[in-house]
Amino acid sequence: MKTTSLKLVLVSTPIGYLGSGKGGGVELTMRSLIKGLLSLGHKITLLAPQGSVLPSDCSAAEIRHVPGIDQPSWQHQEVSAPVVIPPDGVLLGLWEQALELGKESDAVLNFSYDWLPIWLTPRVEPDLFHLISMGAVSQVMKTLISELSKSDPSRLAFHTYRQASDYELFGEPVVLGNGFDLNHYDFQPLGGGPLGWAGRVAPEKGLEDAVAVAAALGDRLLVWGVMEDPEYAKKIESNFPPGTIDWRGFLSTAELQSQLRTCRALLNTPKWNEAYGNVVVEAMACGVPVVAYDRGGPGELINSGFTGWLVPPDDVVAMTEAASQVGMIDRKECRNWVENSASHDGFARRVESWIKKGISTTKFPKG
Template identity: 55%
Template sequence: MHIVLISTPIGFLGSGKGGGVELTLNSLVSGLLSLGHSVEVIAPKNSKLFKCNQKAKLYFIEGEDQISWQHQNYNSPVTIPDNSLLAGMLEKGIDIAKQADVILNMSYDWLPIWMTLNVEIPIAHIISMGSQSSVISNLISKVYAKYPYNFAFHSKIQANDYSFIKKPIIIGNGFKLENYNFLDSVNGPLAWVGRVAKEKGLEDAVYVANKLGEKLNVWGFIEDETYAKKIEQSFPKGTINWMGFLTTYELQKELGKCRVLLNTPKWNEAYGNVIVEALACGVPVVAYRRGGPSEIIQHGETGYLAHPDDKETLLSYVKIVKKIRRENCREWVEKNASTDIFANKVVNWLNKVIKEY
């Protein structure tokens, strides 16, 4: 199969601004290449693919980033900036795709979904969020009526946000497991990983660390400086260890040393890449039973799930996390979330999309 892949229009690959989409894209490219498929990636200028993905052709596009729908109101109108990066990526993708089988879009935005109804080339969409926009959800419904196979989701709970989709295609996610080393560090520090933004709920994890009299190691791109400073000022100085944004290889070396990953989202995560990354290193996860993480974490086996926003229960589970056998965590990832498992699901789905046309 010859696949043209459209990247996120929020930050270049490697910047951390694109959140989990950056890792998902690289993992998928790796899996597709290992299965013998041809992949071309269209991404913002300065983007970098993992070294193992050098066989994929990479095209650079310049332009203005889109505003993330996570940071807009549900009823906000569509805004397309002048010199739009997303429009430029789509224009290039459609041109290249004349010689390909399918365009695979990984940006959650209105324009590529609208294009599905206006070009003859198959455009498949990996939807990376729950319903964050009325105008996008309404458009997905319209496209779905004509092309019911053109959308795939990371988790069932995410797909439930789109009630009009009767039989959602669930593809999960996958990771290159040789990039993650198993460590049996039962006495390590507390960890939190993610974009530092309001919807990620970092303050609840800091609350747990403060109650335990420990420091919390925080890895990730600080998207909202004001939010980060507000949290820092709300707790005793030094409670947060700001560790910065690291590459996958560097992150897993540090994450594996931790005894637990705290995951505290205030919104419905579509999947939860950092959870699987932690599990791949043998690190149990204590999280809220909200969004994709609630489908990934096996309560009592690979971590614990607390009711959403229940900080006290979250704290109680961290206190008993040593009961979790760390080998269980790695084994779950090997059986459910490798790049080959993920890529095979995507290929089976794309074959349905192509056949539809």
């Protein structure tokens, strides 16, 4: 079947510029998807906060920078918190341009977990689509997503079924998984290195549990990620033997995978329902088994006993025992799973199919 080229507007997360690390896994998702959509022949315009950058392999996409103050993240607010949109915030600027560009495009794809774009969806002319990046951490967002699911479910998609189950949806959810450019991850067949952990250094990521596992095994834990809560980090460090934590900071994909692939296992310890679990897949792409709490998205990504181990949530003893058994895992099985289930081109095809099915039948691609 002939592929019809689409004109797509992609709207980035407003909580930080691309390359800052503030956007977490959304940044990686966007870069992989843009490359995949370009390879399918689609025309991409990306709206992103001032300072955002794309890798050279995404240079065919047009990027428009929007100034403004970062939008507060729902990750750091109470579940019952009200909507807050700074009057000089980047969120308003992003969507002012998105609605204008959307008039001459086939669809607008939103990556931000924010009230405004979802509320706008049934009220504006452009076709807006939302790849929801988080679980139901906000009651107002949960309600709004449920309402859109009832009126137009084709406009919503999720990364995993576990993430989607956080919401009160009408009908089966659209689940797209995620995608990674595997050319950026080198397979390492040999294990035996240290333990690793990656993520934002913040309480909901549960770093203290991973450190406890490393300490129990008399091991060193390599830690990568944005230092979002320095006081939290200091408290953890003070509770364990010196040298247990090896802080590596926030690194580019190339730098991260070069260090991550030396690990014998990645520990994944979230205290909340992760929507997907990008670092889980990045580790497996390098051949690194993952020991994770069976909570949220990672529970759908890990084949326990084959690509790592799933243990009961918050059970540090069980995680310690599982981490001591990662030598039983065939590291090639980890890489094989990623190649079969989470490539960037496969992800782009799934997103393409979702958008084409959801575009109004009264509209035609503008070419």
